[in-house]
Amino acid sequence: MKLSRALASCSILVSALCASASFAAPAAHWDYRGKHGATHWGDIEPAYESCAKGQVQSPIDIRNAQAAQLPALEFSYGRVAPSIVNNGHTIQVNVPKGQFLTIAGQRYDLLQFHFHTPSEEKVQGKPSAMVAHFVHRSEEGKLAVVAALIQPGKASTGFDTVLSHLPRQAGETLTVDGLELDLAGLLPTERRYWDFEGSLTTPPCSEGVHWMVLTQPVKVSAGAIRRFRQLYPANARPVQPLNGRVVRISQ
Numbered sequence: 657m658k659l660s661r662a663l664a665s666c667s668i669l670v671s672a673l674c675a676s677a678s679f680a681a682p683a684a685h686w687d688y689r690g691k692h693g694a695t696h697w698g699d700i701e702p703a704y705e706s707c708a709k710g711q712v713q714s715p716i717d718i719r720n721a722q723a724a725q726l727p728a729l730e731f732s733y734g735r736v737a738p739s740i741v742n743n744g745h746t747i748q749v750n751v752p753k754g755q756f757l758t759i760a761g762q763r764y765d766l767l768q769f770h771f772h773t774p775s776e777e778k779v780q781g782k783p784s785a786m787v788a789h790f791v792h793r794s795e796e797g798k799l800a801v802v803a804a805l806i807q808p809g810k811a812s813t814g815f816d817t818v819l820s821h822l823p824r825q826a827g828e829t830l831t832v833d834g835l836e837l838d839l840a841g842l843l844p845t846e847r848r849y850w851d852f853e854g855s856l857t858t859p860p861c862s863e864g865v866h867w868m869v870l871t872q873p874v875k876v877s878a879g880a881i882r883r884f885r886q887l888y889p890a891n892a893r894p895v896q897p898l899n900g901r902v903v904r905i906s907q
């Protein structure tokens with residue numbers, strides 16, 4: 657397979673944030689550790705204020721979920737030619753238009769998915785090895801993120817394929833000739849989910865994001881997890897206070 661690599665002039669161009677808003681200036685530098693680490697994001701610049709002052713922040717530790725009649729998640733995902741981006745904070749897979757999720761009659765278009773290790777979400781205090789966040793946006797600009805928890809196990813062809821084509825340099829984009837990804841095949845078969853309101857888990861930590869975490873984890877080979885961790889050993893924001901939010905679980 658032929659690999660094509662390109663360097664983006666500005667990594668923000670490929671982030672979820674850029675897809676949801678337009679910014680004239682490149683975003684201020686942030687990181688997961690050190691003086692630009694997660695506990696300092698709110699101080700880096702005024703635009704990141706929500707990271708410190710927001711009351712509906714993500715990720716969370718999922719506990720005491722209340723059973724509820726929640727709408728089914730209807731994924732209209734097909735096969736796509738992905739472009740795989742190293743945006744300096746994670747590996748992000750951009751997908752062409754036409755993939756979407758329908759929740760209670762509302763369409764949300766899939767923009768991209770990306771990874772964190774360990775998983776940002778905890779369940780009863782425990783993280784998974786990794787998580788994939790599928791970022792969707794409605795025509796009105798409402799963001800809906802579906803999280804698939806990832807545990808080591810039998811190789812999943814889809815995620816293992818992505819994780820064997822990792823652009824190593826920040827700002828680098830990789831496309832692989834002939835590579836087609838079966839997006840629906842990335843998801844677990846069980847579609848039960850935890851549901852709560854939250855935020856972006858990276859600066860500017862904007863709120864108003866609808867979170868759905870699938871209860872059934874997917875398996876990825878230990879080697880693929882190791883390859884991701886060679887690039888990003890720890891890119892998870894710590895869990896945030898619930899502040900009275902209720903987590904619901906579908907039936």
Ligand SMILES: [Zn+2]
Pocket residue numbers: 770771772789857
């Ligand atoms: Zn994420």
